[in-house]
Amino acid sequence: MAKVLVVTSGKGGVGKTTSTAALGAALAQQGEKVCVVDFDVGLRNLDLVMGAERRVVFDLINVVQGVAKLQQALIRDKRLENLWLLPASQTRDKDALTNEGVGRIIAELRSKFDWVICDSPAGIERGATLAMRYADEAVIVTNPEVSSVRDSDRIIGMLDSKTVKAEKGEQVTKHILVTRYDAGRAARGEMLSIDDVLEILATPLLGIIPESEDVLKASNVGSPVTVNNIASAPARAYTDAALRLMGEDIEMVIPTDRRPILQRLFGRRAA
Amino acid sequence: MSFNMLRLLRRPQSSAPVARERLQILLAHERGTSRGQPDLLSLLREEIVAVVAKHMTVDPDKVQIRMDRGKTVSTLEVDIEVPNAFDRAMAAAG
Numbered sequence: 504m505a506k507v508l509v510v511t512s513g514k515g516g517v518g519k520t521t522s523t524a525a526l527g528a529a530l531a532q533q534g535e536k537v538c539v540v541d542f543d544v545g546l547r548n549l550d551l552v553m554g555a556e557r558r559v560v561f562d563l564i565n566v567v568q569g570v571a572k573l574q575q576a577l578i579r580d581k582r583l584e585n586l587w588l589l590p591a592s593q594t595r596d597k598d599a600l601t602n603e604g605v606g607r608i609i610a611e612l613r614s615k616f617d618w619v620i621c622d623s624p625a626g627i628e629r630g631a632t633l634a635m636r637y638a639d640e641a642v643i644v645t646n647p648e649v650s651s652v653r654d655s656d657r658i659i660g661m662l663d664s665k666t667v668k669a670e671k672g673e674q675v676t677k678h679i680l681v682t683r684y685d686a687g688r689a690a691r692g693e694m695l696s697i698d699d700v701l702e703i704l705a706t707p708l709l710g711i712i713p714e715s716e717d718v719l720k721a722s723n724v725g726s727p728v729t730v731n732n733i734a735s736a737p738a739r740a741y742t743d744a745a746l747r748l749m750g751e752d753i754e755m756v757i758p759t760d761r762r763p764i765l766q767r768l769f770g771r772r773a774a
Numbered sequence: 775m776s777f778n779m780l781r782l783l784r785r786p787q788s789s790a791p792v793a794r795e796r797l798q799i800l801l802a803h804e805r806g807t808s809r810g811q812p813d814l815l816s817l818l819r820e821e822i823v824a825v826v827a828k829h830m831t832v833d834p835d836k837v838q839i840r841m842d843r844g845k846t847v848s849t850l851e852v853d854i855e856v857p858n859a860f861d862r863a864m865a866a867a868g
Contacts, residue, residue, distance in 0.1 A: 692788020699794045
């Protein structure tokens with residue numbers, strides 16, 4: 504039974520696209536058949552983060568408008584044969600997306616994949632509401648920082664009112680994914696802790712992605728962090744989160760990079 | 775000098791509890807408004823100004839509204855500048 508998952512946040516720059524690519528790849532590595540869909544029309548980036556930017560021919564809007572068939576627009580990942588990408592359009596504006604058109608495509612994707620992961624644009628406008636509209640589950644990406652938590656709260660309210668599930672009186676299953684977490688700063692009282700974030704948002708936790716250099720390294724080369732360096736701390740955290748999405752009971756730990764002790768002592772005090 | 779040295783040695787004040795408290799207050803208010811009910815304070819503000827405007831000319835630019843949202847109590851301060859013509863109207867009526 505296919506699941507439609509929206510990766511959303513309200514606030515921009517918190518790691519929606521990074522998380523979509525990383526979770527999509529991690530699920531594909533577990534043998535699931537996954538399609539990641541970029542809803543950020545006009546500002547697409549999922550293709551770039553996944554290293555498929557030079558293979559885009561048709562896009563989501565072409566399919567909505569019937570210019571291309573879904574099959575023609577889907578791009579198969581070069582590293583993981585179970586992973587596919589449906590890119591957003593870079594030129595047309597988001598008004599070209601219609602409720603019915605998106606509904607039709609999501610229904611078609613449901614019949615072909617185990618997971619359909621919708622990468623939402625930032626904000627609360629049409630692109631964001633359409634990305635969440637048909638979702639069964641939602642990953643709310645949150646940084647331990649006041650503006651991100653506030654926007655997550657707003658998005659949770661929208662997930663509970665503006666989705667097909669909500670309109671039917673059902674609930675979208677919501678998960679918080681805390682990204683860019685620095686356990687040291689939280690322990691020193693310089694950053695909201697996981698408990699703070701969860702208490703304020705009153706939503707269960709899917710995973711904790713530590714702040715890490717590996718995330719930028721992976722996007723530099725156009726590879727999901729779970730593919731680029733599967734042993735890195737963020738990759739292990741994303742893999743755990745993906746397993747939890749699949750229903751496995753995985754202990755919640757914050758992975759750390761195993762760095763030599765001298766480097767840990769003198770490495771990056773300023774960061 | 776010794777005071778400065780002490781300050782350097784002291785643990786920095788942690789800011790996370792402040793962030794947590796600010797968020798809790800803010801979201802308590804925002805949640806009330808996002809669930810379909812109109813924002814009570816802004817409704818009050820509009821109606822108070824409308825009632826005053828029924829009886830005298832109110833210059834919208836001369837209406838000052840301040841709101842202070844606290845954890846248990848919020849205050850709404852509405853400061854409406856009344857033109858002096860009002861005094862004359864009162865005198866005429868009385």
